Amino acid sequence: MNLENTLTFAQQQDQQDPLSAYQDLFHQPVINNKAVLYFTGNSLGLSPKAAKSYVNAELDEWAKWGVEGHFHATNPWVSYHEILTPASAMIVGAKESEVVCMNSLTTNLHLLFVSFYRPTKQRYKIISEAKMFPSDRYLLETQAQHHGFEPDDAIIEVAPREGEHLIREEDILATIAAHGDQVALVFFGGVNYFTGQLFDMKKLTDAAHQVGALAGFDLAHAAGNIPLNLHDWNVDFAAWCTYKYLNGSAGNVGAIFVHERHGENTEIPRFGGWWGHNKERRFLMENQFEPMNGAEGWQLSNAPVMGMAILKSSLDIFQEVGMEKLRTKSIKLTAFLEFVFNNVIELFPDINLEIITPADSNQRGCQLSVKLEGTDKRFFQALTDAGVIADFREPNVIRLAPTPLYNSFEDVYRFGQILTNLLTSWK
Numbered sequence: 001m002n003l004e005n006t007l008t009f010a011q012q013q014d015q016q017d018p019l020s021a022y023q024d025l026f027h028q029p030v031i032n033n034k035a036v037l038y039f040t041g042n043s044l045g046l047s048p049k050a051a052k053s054y055v056n057a058e059l060d061e062w063a064k065w066g067v068e069g070h071f072h073a074t075n076p077w078v079s080y081h082e083i084l085t086p087a088s089a090m091i092v093g094a095k096e097s098e099v100v101c102m103n104s105l106t107t108n109l110h111l112l113f114v115s116f117y118r119p120t121k122q123r124y125k126i127i128s129e130a131k132m133f134p135s136d137r138y139l140l141e142t143q144a145q146h147h148g149f150e151p152d153d154a155i156i157e158v159a160p161r162e163g164e165h166l167i168r169e170e171d172i173l174a175t176i177a178a179h180g181d182q183v184a185l186v187f188f189g190g191v192n193y194f195t196g197q198l199f200d201m202k203k204l205t206d207a208a209h210q211v212g213a214l215a216g217f218d219l220a221h222a223a224g225n226i227p228l229n230l231h232d233w234n235v236d237f238a239a240w241c242t243y244k245y246l247n248g249s250a251g252n253v254g255a256i257f258v259h260e261r262h263g264e265n266t267e268i269p270r271f272g273g274w275w276g277h278n279k280e281r282r283f284l285m286e287n288q289f290e291p292m293n294g295a296e297g298w299q300l301s302n303a304p305v306m307g308m309a310i311l312k313s314s315l316d317i318f319q320e321v322g323m324e325k326l327r328t329k330s331i332k333l334t335a336f337l338e339f340v341f342n343n344v345i346e347l348f349p350d351i352n353l354e355i356i357t358p359a360d361s362n363q364r365g366c367q368l369s370v371k372l373e374g375t376d377k378r379f380f381q382a383l384t385d386a387g388v389i390a391d392f393r394e395p396n397v398i399r400l401a402p403t404p405l406y407n408s409f410e411d412v413y414r415f416g417q418i419l420t421n422l423l424t425s426w427k
């Protein structure tokens with residue numbers, strides 16, 4: 001299709017967009033009395049308008065029942081996490097028994113490492129991406145140390161080649177093969193938070209299994225962004241947060257995936273808590289932890305219902321739309337942003353802005369990362385002042401994530417206009 005950087009074209013796209021009505025299901029932020037262009041769904045998703053009524057319903061149940069709400073609320077709290085499972089399973093391409101919402105992302109990764117990073121003297125290395133999200137890097141360092149290994153020895157980072165921004169898949173595969181039977185785990189972000197590069201999780205999983213290692217993924221930037229197929233890809237485990245593309249609200253409950261071949265093995269070592277115990281016998285208060293089958297067997301604590309109610313309001317929207325339609329729009333919307341962006345910066349040959357995210361839509365989600373060469377954070381600040389909410393990552397990258405649920409083609413067009421005005425006056 002021929003793209004055009006015009007308001008008419010953008011509005012036509014919005015009219016033809018089957019998801020355009022969903023924008024109205026979300027509160028659009030107004031900052032300094034001005035509606036902003038919100039491109040940070042990769043950092044904190046917007047608030048579904050329905051969230052309040054979902055939470056109020058649970059507050060009413062609490063007021064009405066007190067502790068009895070655990071059994072008598074409309075959605076009984078003892079099993080509240082279960083109502084989040086069908087949508088979560090759909091979003092990551094899993095069986096319902098393979099996912100559960102619990103705790104938060106970094107906590108969950110540590111718990112999963114307890115089960116799936118059990119290094120030996122011979123097999124202890126973790127292959128991962130350079131420039132990981134810091135929390136993931138700290139996870140790897142402290143897990144390695146916890147098992148008595150030096151992080152620099154145990155963590156093998158695959159980095160972009162000199163002068164490149166993206167990690168070549170062939171380099172990842174070669175690194176896994178090179179370390180062979182020393183590899184305990186291949187651990188990557190599904191989509192890299194910094195560059196927006198999407199990794200082929202099936203290929204990495206196959207490569208890990210080939211050398212006798214396991215494969216785990218942090219899906220913070222993948223869940224709700226791209227369709228996933230964790231079960232069929234044979235991924236061993238994964239975890240994600242729900243406050244980015246899944247609009248679950250700041251710091252809300254995370255989620256895990258454990259492939260059923262592990263989930264059905266209740267012999268796998270883990271840290272236990274009462275919510276992971278055989279639910280028929282949970283309230284008998286006996287000794288002797290007996291883990292449930294499936295991902296639920298990794299739960300520790302009873303469900304934080306109020307936060308989960310917010311998440312439910314968003315997951316209901318995902319379930320209604322489905323990942324296919326979201327992805328179809330997302331590919332178009334991001335391609336339009338890329339087009340508009342490149343169209344604008346062509347007019348300013350002296351200014352060095354470059355998209356470092358892969359140009360191939362099969363290798364990215366909705367996010368585009370823009371490198372500012374020769375300018376600095378002031379440029380980002382000016383963009384913010386002009387009403388664009390994006391985010392800045394040191395040393396010099398702006399991330400823009402138009403999300404298909406609540407961003408429009410017109411948003412993208414307007415961003416291009418703001419960018420043009422800014423560059424015209426930029427020194």
Ligand SMILES: *Cc1c(COP(=O)(O)O)cnc(C)c1O
Nearest residue numbers: 104105106133135193218220241
């Ligand atoms: C957002 C994000 C986190 C944040 O972890 P929390 O434990 O939820 O604070 C971790 N890793 C990645 C890759 C992220 O994108």
